[in-house]
Amino acid sequence: MHQKACTILQLFRDKGGFVSGEYVSRTLGVSRTAVWKHISSLRDLGHVIEAIPSRGYKLISSPELLDSSEINVRLNTLRVGKQLNCLKQTTSTNSDAFRIAEEGAPEGAVVIADAQSGGKGRRGRVWSSPAGVNLYCSVVLRPSIMPHEAPQLTFLSAVAVARAVEQTTDLTPEIKWPNDVLIGGKKIAGLLNEMSAETDGINFIILGIGVNLNMTAGQFPDDLRYPATSLLLESGAPVCRTRFAAIMLNELDRLYADFLSHGFGPVREEWQKRCNANGRTVSVNDAGSEHKSGLFVGIDGDGALLLRSGDGRIERIVNGDVRVI
Numbered sequence: 001m002h003q004k005a006c007t008i009l010q011l012f013r014d015k016g017g018f019v020s021g022e023y024v025s026r027t028l029g030v031s032r033t034a035v036w037k038h039i040s041s042l043r044d045l046g047h048v049i050e051a052i053p054s055r056g057y058k059l060i061s062s063p064e065l066l067d068s069s070e071i072n073v074r075l076n077t078l079r080v081g082k083q084l085n086c087l088k089q090t091t092s093t094n095s096d097a098f099r100i101a102e103e104g105a106p107e108g109a110v111v112i113a114d115a116q117s118g119g120k121g122r123r124g125r126v127w128s129s130p131a132g133v134n135l136y137c138s139v140v141l142r143p144s145i146m147p148h149e150a151p152q153l154t155f156l157s158a159v160a161v162a163r164a165v166e167q168t169t170d171l172t173p174e175i176k177w178p179n180d181v182l183i184g185g186k187k188i189a190g191l192l193n194e195m196s197a198e199t200d201g202i203n204f205i206i207l208g209i210g211v212n213l214n215m216t217a218g219q220f221p222d223d224l225r226y227p228a229t230s231l232l233l234e235s236g237a238p239v240c241r242t243r244f245a246a247i248m249l250n251e252l253d254r255l256y257a258d259f260l261s262h263g264f265g266p267v268r269e270e271w272q273k274r275c276n277a278n279g280r281t282v283s284v285n286d287a288g289s290e291h292k293s294g295l296f297v298g299i300d301g302d303g304a305l306l307l308r309s310g311d312g313r314i315e316r317i318v319n320g321d322v323r324v325i
């Protein structure tokens with residue numbers, strides 16, 4: 001979308017009512033004819049704009065399309081989203097982000113898609129990615145950390161999603177170790193990191209973030225192995241995907257800046273406060289083999305789960321599914 005058209009949309013949203021053509025043309029420094037042309041291109045994109053000669057223009061509704069310039073105008077980030085690619089359809093945004101990172105994409109580059117035909121989930125599972133309803137997003141980061149520290153970054157994504165849920169709904173999100181965001185015990189977001197690394201450092205890491213925003217009950221796959229939901233199903237109101245994406249990327253940027261200057265500590269602290277297992281007894285299915293249970297103590301510097309067993313020993317768990325007892 002043309003930058004001026006984008007500014008007109010922003011003006012309409014800021015004013016909230018009728019905005020005169022004269023005011024728009026003065027604010028943008030363009031002719032009334034140019035304003036009219038931008039309005040007409042916005043209408044072509046599906047925005048409904050009322051025009052009354054004596055009063056001006058009023059934005060009635062906008063299509064829920066994901067558009068990079070619409071997200072961009074809402075970003076106030078240092079790194080995240082400085083390069084932003086919005087795709088109508090792709091196989092997997094994580095694969096796209098990995099490819100552009102290999103080709104030299106800058107830190108903070110983001111790939112967002114309206115739909116994914118091969119959305120990747122954890123453990124080789126498929127991430128259901130229907131068009132027009134959810135957020136499928138991948139972010140390229142290039143921190144100077146060792147490969148074993150890379151899992152720390154998933155915790156940033158989880159906290160960013162939780163903060164965005166709080167700012168866009170009345171819901172209270174919880175985080176489940178290591179990387180699910182839940183509402184009322186049901187999953188609304190999944191996170192999948194992929195990285196390119198050498199023994200002495202990482203080249204880049206891709207933070208893959210999938211959030212079920214406006215998915216309806218019939219759109220979930222029948223064979224889902226865990227309870228899942230969407231913000232629409234939980235709150236009864238649709239979430240603006242553009243707004244959610246921008247808020248989440250802004251939060252991720254802040255968390256990442258904090259991570260670069262102060263390390264994992266602050267994120268870890270917030271993550272632990274938001275964790276559904278905080279101070280509770282949990283059972284861990286360790287990669288499908290062994291069941292362990294104990295008191296959830298927190299996570300260590302590498303993001304491993306710390307479990308206190310009956311004899312007081314602290315055990316470190318790096319893999320597995322956690323269930324609060």
Ligand code: BTN
Pocket residue numbers: 091092093094095116118119120121122123125127135136137138179180189190191192208209210211
């Ligand atoms: C999980 O299984 O919980 C992780 C799901 C991660 C899904 C997201 S959607 C955006 C990004 N692209 C992918 O292919 N996967 C991640």
